Amino acid sequence: MEHNDREYTDMLNNELKDIEPGAGLHSKVRDGIAANAVHMRRRNTALGAVVIAVVLTMGLSAVTPVFGRNGTLPQVITAMAAERQAKKMSKTLGTAPVQQTGTALQTSVTTVQTVSDSALSETDGVLALVIANKSGKPVADVLTLRATGLGWGRIMAQLNVSGRDIGKAMSQVKGAAATKGKGENSKPAVSNTDGNKIVVNGEITGVSDTLITVAAKTFVVGSTTQLKYQGKAITTTEIAAKLLTGKFYATVQGTKQVDTSILANVIIVQDTAEQAKQEQVNEQTNPSNEQAAVSNDQQARGKVTVVSATVLHVDGFANDIILNADTKVEQVGTGTTNIAAIKLGQTVQVHVILSGTTYTAQQVHIEDAYVKTDTTANENQTTNSAVTTWQGTIASTTPGAQFITLTEFNNPTVFFRIMATSVLQDASHKALLFTTLTAGQKVTIMGRTLTDNSVEVVKLTTTTSTSVNPGKGNGKH
Amino acid sequence: MDDELRTVVTRVHSGEEAAFDDLYHLTVRQLYKTLYTYLMTREDVEDVVQEAYLKLYQVRRKLDDTRSVPVYLRMIAINCARRKFRRSHPITAPVEEEDDVSGTETMKGVVREALQKLSPADRLVMGLFYGDQTSIQDICRMTGEKEGTVKSRLSRARERLREVIDHGT
Numbered sequence: 001m002e003h004n005d006r007e008y009t010d011m012l013n014n015e016l017k018d019i020e021p022g023a024g025l026h027s028k029v030r031d032g033i034a035a036n037a038v039h040m041r042r043r044n045t046a047l048g049a050v051v052i053a054v055v056l057t058m059g060l061s062a063v064t065p066v067f068g069r070n071g072t073l074p075q076v077i078t079a080m081a082a083e084r085q086a087k088k089m090s091k092t093l094g095t096a097p098v099q100q101t102g103t104a105l106q107t108s109v110t111t112v113q114t115v116s117d118s119a120l121s122e123t124d125g126v127l128a129l130v131i132a133n134k135s136g137k138p139v140a141d142v143l144t145l146r147a148t149g150l151g152w153g154r155i156m157a158q159l160n161v162s163g164r165d166i167g168k169a170m171s172q173v174k175g176a177a178a179t180k181g182k183g184e185n186s187k188p189a190v191s192n193t194d195g196n197k198i199v200v201n202g203e204i205t206g207v208s209d210t211l212i213t214v215a216a217k218t219f220v221v222g223s224t225t226q227l228k229y230q231g232k233a234i235t236t237t238e239i240a241a242k243l244l245t246g247k248f249y250a251t252v253q254g255t256k257q258v259d260t261s262i263l264a265n266v267i268i269v270q271d272t273a274e275q276a277k278q279e280q281v282n283e284q285t286n287p288s289n290e291q292a293a294v295s296n297d298q299q300a301r302g303k304v305t306v307v308s309a310t311v312l313h314v315d316g317f318a319n320d321i322i323l324n325a326d327t328k329v330e331q332v333g334t335g336t337t338n339i340a341a342i343k344l345g346q347t348v349q350v351h352v353i354l355s356g357t358t359y360t361a362q363q364v365h366i367e368d369a370y371v372k373t374d375t376t377a378n379e380n381q382t383t384n385s386a387v388t389t390w391q392g393t394i395a396s397t398t399p400g401a402q403f404i405t406l407t408e409f410n411n412p413t414v415f416f417r418i419m420a421t422s423v424l425q426d427a428s429h430k431a432l433l434f435t436t437l438t439a440g441q442k443v444t445i446m447g448r449t450l451t452d453n454s455v456e457v458v459k460l461t462t463t464t465s466t467s468v469n470p471g472k473g474n475g476k477h
Numbered sequence: 478m479d480d481e482l483r484t485v486v487t488r489v490h491s492g493e494e495a496a497f498d499d500l501y502h503l504t505v506r507q508l509y510k511t512l513y514t515y516l517m518t519r520e521d522v523e524d525v526v527q528e529a530y531l532k533l534y535q536v537r538r539k540l541d542d543t544r545s546v547p548v549y550l551r552m553i554a555i556n557c558a559r560r561k562f563r564r565s566h567p568i569t570a571p572v573e574e575e576d577d578v579s580g581t582e583t584m585k586g587v588v589r590e591a592l593q594k595l596s597p598a599d600r601l602v603m604g605l606f607y608g609d610q611t612s613i614q615d616i617c618r619m620t621g622e623k624e625g626t627v628k629s630r631l632s633r634a635r636e637r638l639r640e641v642i643d644h645g646t
Binding site (some may be wrong): 005008009011012013014015016019020021022025026028029030032033036 | 497498501502505506509510513514519523526527528530531534535588589592603604607608610635638642
C-alpha cells in the first residue's frame, strides 16, 4: 500500500500531538538565561580587573624600573633582544667571539683583553664590546655598570645605545666575519693604534731569559715585560720548564723598537691553542699595515704604579700617560672627581688618546670604590680600606699561609697577606713570585688594613735602595 | 505568524527584554516536537531547549532576518542535541531500542515503534520534513548534510514506516 506525503505528515503529527513543552520549561529557560547573565557579569568583571591590572603594570613598568636593576619593561625587552642577538653572533662566530667582535669593530687589543679578562661570558663579552663601541665610552664603564648588577637594557639606556644600534653593530660584525670566512679562521683582535704595536697568538716555540718566540715571531723579554699564566705572574724559566712537558701557547703584545726588534710588553701564556689565536697577527691583511693607524684611541687598564699631577703609569701599559686639565676622572662611589683621587695601587681604566708619541689620558675611571678615610683612627691601625704604603725589611715569609712580616712592624706583629690579586714586582716592575721573597729584602708595600689588623697587599715592590723610610709606624696615604 | 514573528524579532533586536519571551512562545512548540523525534525523551529535549534558547539569547542583538530565525534556532538546537546524544551514547547510537528511562514519556503505537526503529539522524530528517514542513534545502542547512543524503534518509524512513504500518514488522 502506497502512502503519500500528506499521510506521513498526518501520522507523525498525530503521534506527536501530545508532545508539548511543559509549563515549567519557560521558567527553566529564563532561569538559565539569568544565571548565565550573572556568570557573564562576574567573568567580565574578573576579566576587566585582569586587563586593568595588566595595563597598569605595563604602564608602570614602562616608566619605573619595576624589574629592579634590569630596569623598566622596555629596557628588559631591549636587553632580551640584545642578548639574543649577541648569543646568535657568538654561535655564528664560533671560536673566540669576543676577539672577532673586537676585530670587526676595530677595537683596541687592550679593550678586548679587558673584556676577555673580565668574568663575563662570551655572549656578554660580545655585547659589552658592542655597547662600548656604539656608546663611545670605555668598555670599562660598561663592565663597571654590569658589575654593579645592572641589566643590559638599563646599561644601554644609560649609555644611550638603542636596540637598533646593537643590530647594526651585529651586522657589522657578521659582515666582517663573513668576509674572513666563517669566523673561526679570522684573525684575532689587533691593535695597531700607533703602528708599532704587534700582537701575536700562537705556540711558544722557544724561550730564554731574554727572548721568547711565539708563532715564529721573536720578542725581547725586557725588564718591563709582564708574564702571566692563569692570571698569575710567571717567569721565563718557568715557561721553559713547562715547555718540557708539552706544547704551550701564548698571546704576546709587543712594541717595535728602533732597532726593529720587538719588545714584549705583555705575554699571556695559555694551555691550549683554543685559548690562543691560531695565527700570527698584526701584519693584518696588509703587511705594510703595521704603520697604518686605525685609531688613536686606546684603553689601558691596570693598577696605578706611578701617579703625579701630570703623569700616570698603569701596570701593563708600557707608556707614560699624560694627565692634564682636560682629563676627566671618575671613581666608583663618587662619580666625577679629580686627578688627586688617583692613588697608587688603584685599578683604573684609562681612555688614552695617542698624539704623535704622547699618550694623553682623556678619561680615567677608578674602579676601586671611594672610601672616606677615617682621620680619627689610630695612625698605626688604619681601619678602613684606603690604600696605605709601608716600607721596611722582610722579617719572615710564610709560604703556606702566603704572608710576610716586616722587621719594622714586628712589635706588634703586622701580617702582610699576599692575595691572588696582589702584584709582586721588583724595582724594574718585573713580576715576582712569592717564593722569591726572602728575609732581609727591602720592600715597599701598598695595602689595605683588614679588620684583624693584618694587611691585604695590593702591591709589593722589592727595592734595592737602602734609604727607605723605615716605617714611621704609620702608613703614608 | 510570519508577520508576528517578524515583529517580535525586531523587538528582540532592539533590546526589548519581554520580546524574547514572546519569541520563545512563538517557536518553542515546534522546536520541542522536532527535538523529540530525535532524542525521544522529554528530559533530554528540555535540556536541549534550554541550551538552545540561551545561545539564541546571547546573540539576540544580531538577529535581523526574521525568516532565518526559526531555521537558526533549530540549527542551534540540533547541534546541542547532537552533542548531548554523543555524551549520553558515546559508542553507538541506539537504533533498535530506547532505554525505558523512568519518568520519561515514550510514544505509543505503531508510528512510535516505527520511529524507534529508525536511526536518530533519519528520525530527525523525518521530523523536520513531515513534522515541521521544513524544505529539503533548509534541512540541508540545519543538518549540514548534502541534499542526496537528506533525500536518502527520507526515503529510508518512509520505507521503514510503511513496512511497520502495512505489515506490522
